[in-house]
Amino acid sequence: MNIALMLIFFTTVQGFAQVRTVKIEALTALLNNDVDSIYVMNFWATWCKPCIEELPFFEEAHVTFADKNVKVILVSLDSPSELDRVLLPFIKKKNIKSEILLLDESNPNSWIDKIEKQWTGSLPATIIQHNRTKKRLFFEQQLDKEQLFTTILSLLE
Amino acid sequence: MKSMMMALLLFCAVHAFSAEVLKIGDDAVDFSLKNIDGSMISLANYSNDKGIVVIFTCNHCPFSKAYEDRIIDLHNTYSKKGYPVLAINPNDPISVPEDSFDNMKERAKEKGFTFKYVIDETQSIAKHYGATRTPHVYLLKKQSGNTFKIAYIGAIDDNHSDASSVKERYLSNAIESLIAEKAPMPETTKAIGCSIKWKK
Numbered sequence: 001m002n003i004a005l006m007l008i009f010f011t012t013v014q015g016f017a018q019v020r021t022v023k024i025e026a027l028t029a030l031l032n033n034d035v036d037s038i039y040v041m042n043f044w045a046t047w048c049k050p051c052i053e054e055l056p057f058f059e060e061a062h063v064t065f066a067d068k069n070v071k072v073i074l075v076s077l078d079s080p081s082e083l084d085r086v087l088l089p090f091i092k093k094k095n096i097k098s099e100i101l102l103l104d105e106s107n108p109n110s111w112i113d114k115i116e117k118q119w120t121g122s123l124p125a126t127i128i129q130h131n132r133t134k135k136r137l138f139f140e141q142q143l144d145k146e147q148l149f150t151t152i153l154s155l156l157e
Numbered sequence: 158m159k160s161m162m163m164a165l166l167l168f169c170a171v172h173a174f175s176a177e178v179l180k181i182g183d184d185a186v187d188f189s190l191k192n193i194d195g196s197m198i199s200l201a202n203y204s205n206d207k208g209i210v211v212i213f214t215c216n217h218c219p220f221s222k223a224y225e226d227r228i229i230d231l232h233n234t235y236s237k238k239g240y241p242v243l244a245i246n247p248n249d250p251i252s253v254p255e256d257s258f259d260n261m262k263e264r265a266k267e268k269g270f271t272f273k274y275v276i277d278e279t280q281s282i283a284k285h286y287g288a289t290r291t292p293h294v295y296l297l298k299k300q301s302g303n304t305f306k307i308a309y310i311g312a313i314d315d316n317h318s319d320a321s322s323v324k325e326r327y328l329s330n331a332i333e334s335l336i337a338e339k340a341p342m343p344e345t346t347k348a349i350g351c352s353i354k355w356k357k
Contacts, residue, residue: 047219048351048352049253050352050354077349079318081318106315106316106318106322107315107316107324107325108312108315108347108348108349109311109312109315109325109327109346109347109348110315112347112348112349113347119347120289120290120293120347121289121290121312121347121348121349121350122289122290122349122350122351122352122353123290123349123350123351123352124352140289140352141352142352
């Protein structure tokens with residue numbers, strides 16, 4: 001297990017979430033480790049309206065399934081140069097508690113396929129996978145609460 | 158719970174089938190879409206050109222905005238060489254009022270668009286082509302008999318936020334390849350963009 005991964009596991013969230021800026025390898029390390037957890041990895045941005053609309057459901061899932069080894073990770077595709085001006089104030093205002101990673105990669109053509117080959121690049125997009133069994137569902141669309149919760153529950157069974 | 162699961166599985170299956178869209182080498186589907194000047198535009202408008210740089214884009218999306226000047230430059234450079242830009246706005250103006258036909262005219266005037274900017278009111282062309290985001294490029298190459306084939310699908314370049322830091326000009330390179338009678342390499346690329354706002 002690499003150091004980036006350890007850090008992600010042991011970061012405790014106090015109040016609203018902190019943001020860690022990461023490279024693509026940190027995300028693939030999370031998706032490829034075989035811990036007995038369900039990862040809900042949502043790709044979003046502050047400028048993306050459907051992303052903001054579905055955000056409360058991910059926050060709700062983070063709370064509802066906290067004791068079920070479900071890890072909600074919100075991967076922001078906002079520009080890293082706008083972390084202080086845009087992303088942090090947004091997180092504070094919305095009081096987001098799920099873990100937030102800011103992806104610092106410039107060329108999406110070089111990394112989108114490493115996350116999910118089906119993904120054409122539109123936002124929002126969400127991977128819900130059981131890391132041990134590698135059962136994975138991918139959604140390149142806005143999710144409603146029922147879709148999100150049903151999918152998580154189906155992997156918990 | 159069981160029926161919900163079935164519904165979910167069914168939904169995923171339907172979603173997979175709807176992914177049957179145009180690929181590299183396929184014939185471009187014809188269209189008749191309203192331009193900001195009120196005229197209707199179809200493939201026949203391009204009978205004197207060598208190809209068409211079709212870009213699904215819109216007014217509101219930050220990525221589309223970031224590319225506006227580059228799209229203007231592409232049109233200025235390549236329309237002379239037989240590859241004009243055709244910008245298609247596929248978004249539902251009810252969910253995004255900024256992407257209404259009137260606002261398209263407004264934006265084109267502000268930015269001085271010299272290319273055609275048409276609206277895909279029924280969204281059927283975006284669906285047929287398989288566009289999912291803005292901007293999303295389909296480079297068409299003319300065949301004999303005024304049909305067009307899909308030669309390149311994907312991104313304009315590799316850096317949306319900073320035009321001066323671009324290393325790979327995917328679209329320009331693809332057009333240059335067609336001009337040189339070669340196949341674009343790569344033929345497809347990916348980029349992050351705003352999802353197309355489908356009618357509900």
